[in-house]
Amino acid sequence: MRDVRRQILEKNREAMHLHGYQGLRADLVVNELGITKGAYYHYFSGKQELAYCILDELIAPEHLQYWGALNQYFGHPIEGIIERLKALRIELKGDYFRLGSELNNLIQEMAPLDEGFRLRLQRILDGIRMAIRGAVERGQKSRLIKAEAEAGEIANFVMCNLLGAFSLAKAFQDRKYFDRSIEHMTEYLRGFKGQ
Amino acid sequence: MRDVRRQILEKNREAMHLHGYQGLRADLVVNELGITKGAYYHYFSGKQELAYCILDELIAPEHLQYWGALNQYFGHPIEGIIERLKALRIELKGDYFRLGSELNNLIQEMAPLDEGFRLRLQRILDGIRMAIRGAVERGQKSRLIKAEAEAGEIANFVMCNLLGAFSLAKAFQDRKYFDRSIEHMTEYLRGFKGQ
DNA sequence: CTTTAAGCATACCTGCTGGTACGAATTATA
DNA sequence: TATAATTCGTACCAGCAGGTATGCTTAAAG
Numbered sequence: 001m002r003d004v005r006r007q008i009l010e011k012n013r014e015a016m017h018l019h020g021y022q023g024l025r026a027d028l029v030v031n032e033l034g035i036t037k038g039a040y041y042h043y044f045s046g047k048q049e050l051a052y053c054i055l056d057e058l059i060a061p062e063h064l065q066y067w068g069a070l071n072q073y074f075g076h077p078i079e080g081i082i083e084r085l086k087a088l089r090i091e092l093k094g095d096y097f098r099l100g101s102e103l104n105n106l107i108q109e110m111a112p113l114d115e116g117f118r119l120r121l122q123r124i125l126d127g128i129r130m131a132i133r134g135a136v137e138r139g140q141k142s143r144l145i146k147a148e149a150e151a152g153e154i155a156n157f158v159m160c161n162l163l164g165a166f167s168l169a170k171a172f173q174d175r176k177y178f179d180r181s182i183e184h185m186t187e188y189l190r191g192f193k194g195q
Numbered sequence: 196m197r198d199v200r201r202q203i204l205e206k207n208r209e210a211m212h213l214h215g216y217q218g219l220r221a222d223l224v225v226n227e228l229g230i231t232k233g234a235y236y237h238y239f240s241g242k243q244e245l246a247y248c249i250l251d252e253l254i255a256p257e258h259l260q261y262w263g264a265l266n267q268y269f270g271h272p273i274e275g276i277i278e279r280l281k282a283l284r285i286e287l288k289g290d291y292f293r294l295g296s297e298l299n300n301l302i303q304e305m306a307p308l309d310e311g312f313r314l315r316l317q318r319i320l321d322g323i324r325m326a327i328r329g330a331v332e333r334g335q336k337s338r339l340i341k342a343e344a345e346a347g348e349i350a351n352f353v354m355c356n357l358l359g360a361f362s363l364a365k366a367f368q369d370r371k372y373f374d375r376s377i378e379h380m381t382e383y384l385r386g387f388k389g390q
Numbered sequence: 391c392t393t394t395a396a397g398c399a400t401a402c403c404t405g406c407t408g409g410t411a412c413g414a415a416t417t418a419t420a
Numbered sequence: 421t422a423t424a425a426t427t428c429g430t431a432c433c434a435g436c437a438g439g440t441a442t443g444c445t446t447a448a449a450g
Contacts, residue, residue: 004397020304023217025437037439038398047438099307107366108303109215112294118368125366153379156363160376164359168351171302171320173313181355184348188383199428222408232409233428242408 005043007033013054017099020109021051021117048116055120059102063124067131077139078189081132081158085182097175101166129155136192149192161185200238202228208249212294215304216246216312243311250315254297258319262326272334273384276327276353280377292370296361324350331387344387356380 011033016024026047030040044050066084073080099105103124110117132155139145165181206228211219221242225235239245261279268275294300298319305312327350334340360376 018307020215020217022215023308027438036399038400040398041439042397100303104362105303107362108295108300111365111368112213113218118366121366125363153375156372156375157379160359160363160379161355162359163362164355164357167299167302167358167362168320168355170306171313171316173306177351180348180351184352184355220407231429233430235428236409237427 004035004039008035008040008043008050009054009058012050013058013102016051016054017102017105020105021047022109024051026050048114052116052120055106055117055124060120060124060127063103064127064131067128070131070135073135076144076193077135078145078193080135082186082189085162085186089179089182094175097166097169097178098173100170101163104163104166107163125159129159132158143194145192146194154189154192158185158189199230199234203230203235203238203245204249204253207245208253208297211246211249212297212300215300216242217304219246221245243309247311247315250301250312250319255315255319255322258298259322259326262323265326265330268330271339271388272330273340273388275330277381277384280357280381284374284377289370292361292364292373293368295365296358299358299361302358320354324354327353338389340387341389349384349387353380353384 008030012024012026012029015026015029019025024047027037027040030037040050044053070077070080070084073083075083103121106117107121111121112118129152133151136145136149136151136154140147140149140151161181161184165178165185168181169175169178171177203225207219207221207224210221210224214220219242222232222235225232235245239248265272265275265279268278270278298316301312302316306316307313324347328346331340331344331346331349335342335344335346356376357380360373360380363376364370364373366372
């Protein structure tokens with residue numbers, strides 16, 4: 001039954017989303033699954049490796065695939081980015097906004113403390129940035145986006161706002177702060193459309 | 196010696212900045228000061244109260260005073276906000292960007308877990324927002340800022356970007372991500388100046 | 391059919407975390 | 421000056437987090 005391992009991964013992912021890595025009690029979580037430490041330590045050498053696996057096998061692929069979809073978007077690239085932002089608002093449930101972005105949470109908690117975390121998180125962020133930057137550059141080549149806009153800057157700006165929007169919504173435990181920030185960013189992004 | 200209490204507060208503030216609340220080992224920190232648990236538990240009922248005091252007596256006043264200074268700024272309100280952002284880049288040391296904003300860190304870690312933290316953090320954020328919103332509204336009254344700009348939205352946007360900028364810089368352990376984001380926001384804000 | 395290895399359960403252990411109990415100086419107060 | 425209240429140090433402790441050691445099944449390999 002290979003799926004015991006997957007259960008452990010997914011349940012601990014949820015718990016880590018709520019409590020953070022340091023607050024995560026992995027053995028307690030496996031107990032709730034009706035599984036014991038035997039299975040846990042059979043599949044993972046310890047808590048750190050478990051967390052790395054959650055990042056590598058669950059979180060990273062999801063994020064990269066989500067933003068990688070920009071490459072298959074054939075409308076106006078700016079609208080493509082906006083579509084991805086809007087899709088976030090639809091796909092993510094209310095709890096997710098109260099708990100905050102998994103990515104952002106782990107950055108705040110672990111970036112200065114653990115190099116393994118940091119490198120993994122950076123790789124995900126870089127992937128997202130590349131996807132956005134690529135979209136903007138394609139838009140510039142086809143004259144759909146003003147040439148004077150710097151693609152890297154825009155990508156940076158989008159990510160900055162996205163992380164900030166999650167932070168605000170989490171601080172106030174209310175997704176409307178997320179929605180409002182995304183709305184604002186949407187208006188701003190449309191300003192980059194070429195005349 | 197009332198200043199033992201203050202030493203405990205300040206040293207634990209530093210430690211909490213690095214390790215977070217859950218990762219903070221208050222008694223260990225106290226030891227490094229050459230003080231023992233006796234003093235620690237004399238002044239604070241426990242770890243939670245210690246953290247609340249750090250927020251109430253150190254972090255909150257600093258932030259509110261910092262942004263409250265907008266009320267005493269007599270140039271163009273947009274430039275006032277930009278000045279505050281620029282001052283951050285000057286006053287905060289490199290370590291601060293690697294460790295992240297104390298505010299943002301605590302939001303990420305504690306907002307969904309502890310109501311006491313959440314209320315305190317919200318109050319600080321509200322204070323900052325009010326200061327920014329007030330500045331924008333004054334600018335609109337004196338026709339220095341376009342009337343169609345919604346002051347609350349701008350304040351929200353500034354905070355969103357600020358938090359996001361700290362997150363990015365922390366993720367990459369490099370303050371240039373902060374600087375770049377602030378620079379971008381600066382350009383954007385200037386666009387609100389009335390003609 | 392034997393042997394090996396994978397998958398998992400049980401019991402135990404160690405270090406540390408957060409906290410208490412108590413008492414001794416020191417300082418304030420009557 | 422007697423007394424009370426602060427201010428701190430010392431010693432102890434309960435719980436638990438994270439991890440080991442070990443052994444029992446079941447499945448795969450030869």
